[in-house]
Amino acid sequence: xxxxxxxxxxxxxxxxxxxxLSCKASQNINKNLDWYQQKHGEAPKLLIYYTNNxxxxxPSRFSGSGSGTDYTLTISSLQPEDVATYYCYQYNSxxxxxxxxxxxxx
Amino acid sequence: EVQLQQSGPEVGxxxxxxxxxCKASGYTFTDYVMNWVKQSPGQGLExxxxxxxxxxxxxxxxxxxxxxxxxxxxxxxTAYIQLSSLTSEDTATYFCARxxxxxxxxxxxxxxxxxxxxx
Numbered sequence: 001x002x003x004x005x006x007x008x009x010x011x012x013x014x015x016x017x018x019x020x021l022s023c024k025a026s027q028n029i030n031k032n033l034d035w036y037q038q039k040h041g042e043a044p045k046l047l048i049y050y051t052n053n054x055x056x057x058x059p060s061r062f063s064g065s066g067s068g069t070d071y072t073l074t075i076s077s078l079q080p081e082d083v084a085t086y087y088c089y090q091y092n093s094x095x096x097x098x099x100x101x102x103x104x105x106x
Numbered sequence: 107e108v109q110l111q112q113s114g115p116e117v118g119x120x121x122x123x124x125x126x127x128c129k130a131s132g133y134t135f136t137d138y139v140m141n142w143v144k145q146s147p148g149q150g151l152e153x154x155x156x157x158x159x160x161x162x163x164x165x166x167x168x169x170x171x172x173x174x175x176x177x178x179x180x181x182x183x184t185a186y187i188q189l190s191s192l193t194s195e196d197t198a199t200y201f202c203a204r205x206x207x208x209x210x211x212x213x214x215x216x217x218x219x220x221x222x223x224x225x
Contacts, residue, residue, distance in 0.1 A: 034211050036151075043201055043215035044143075044151065049208045087151055091210040095141075095153040095167070 002026050004088055004098035012106040019075040021101045023088035028068050032092035035064055035073045038100075039084045047086075048073065080105060108132040110202050110216035117222045118192045125188040126219045128202030135183040136160040139205040141212060142176060142187050146198040156205065157185060192223045 003026040031051040036044040048064035142154040155166035159178035206213030
């Protein structure tokens with residue numbers, strides 16, 4: 001099974017900061033990776049699909065990149081409404097979520 | 107507007123079964139695969155399995171093969187998950203999630219159903 005490791009587990013940042021969340025796969029996943037945002041008490045929401053494609057309606061401050069085993073979600077200018085837990089998800093072989101990065105305001 | 111409306115919270119006794127539903131609207135139910143995802147309290151997300159409502163075909167994560175049964179009723183546009191032989195490990199929120207057209211990506215989610223296993 002492919003394991004997905006997200007870092008850091010918790011990230012504190014200030015409004016306006018550029019924030020980078022990482023996701024590392026245990027083997028090459030060929031860019032078959034999505035990013036989901038989950039706010040407290042809500043269902044997850046798709047942000048980015050196939051590594052770098054912005055889902056319709058998602059603000060352009062969100063972007064994704066990566067290849068092979070290493071992937072990144074970047075928020076160019078953190079907003080208060082971005083406080084949430086972010087999960088990466090691979091579907092190259094089976095279907096596996098990372099453990100999440102909890103993003104907090106400093 | 108695509109909507110996935112899930113049933114209400116469930117309480118099940120250890121060893122019993124529960125069945126929760128996910129009613130789809132706003133799209134052609136048989137055109138999209140439905141997935142189910144588990145989230146234990148304070149924990150991350152686990153993929154359980156998927157069902158193709160048109161053909162009834164299914165696939166499950168290995169750890170859920172004896173725990174979950176996925177079905178779909180095309181007459182009511184509703185997907186179901188039945189959880190059997192409940193234990194405390196099954197206490198969790200269960201989400202249905204539609205796979206969109208961009209690959210095995212979940213573009214719409216239900217609101218989640220909390221299942222509590224308690225005697």
